[in-house]
Amino acid sequence: MKKLLMLMAVALLPLTALADSDNKYGGENRGKPLLPKQINAKWQEECGACHIAYAPGLLPADSWRKLMSGLDQHFGTDAALATNENRAITEFLVKNESNRWRAKSAPLRITESAWFKAKHGTHEIAPDVWKRASIKSPANCQACHLEAAQADFNEHRIKIPK
């Protein structure tokens, strides 16, 4: 009996650890790490042309698939790519998706995810701060995160512009 109880305890350990990260932000959590060691150069170049190249770990694979299949109508712009480039970039994004996203949701925007909203709530940033000309859009990560382009969002490297 004692042995059985021990076995049960050992079997349950990883389950409780998993449940903890599962529930964070209703399952909409960013990945860790956000960026793999091997970066795809095409992704960096093409997806970093108009804004920072958003790290693959910021969203789940389904978000990236949706986004990459609608590049000709990308938030009001045309960001379409040649088929082979699209395929290579999609592969890179999907392979390095958020490894902590458990929800079935797949938002097109990072800024619509539960983890983003939780980290950027009114307790951290007053609502009128977002309206500053120096920020313009919550998607403009590098306005506040000085090293956002390197997927470094460490709180010590945040400076909210005037």
Ligand code: HEC
């Ligand atoms: C021609 C310019 C352009 C290119 C190239 C481009 N984007 Fe965008 N992207 C935009 C614009 C404009 C927005 C909307 C920004 C805003 O709302 O402030 C956007 C928004 C996004 C967002 C949502 C940000 C958020 O959370 O609000 C994601 C994710 C994204 N782009 C991914 C990509 C990926 C992946 C690529 C490369 C395949 C790419 N973009 C290439 C113009 C571009």
Ligand code: HEC
């Ligand atoms: C108006 C300034 C501002 C903008 C724009 C902004 N952030 Fe933040 N971000 C913050 C602040 C402030 C925090 C809270 C830091 C803390 O918890 O102490 C934060 C926290 C974070 C964290 C958590 C850091 C940690 O170590 O817990 C991540 C990840 C993050 N932001 C990513 C992003 C991404 C990705 C974007 C763009 C899509 C973005 N942020 C846009 C100000 C901003």
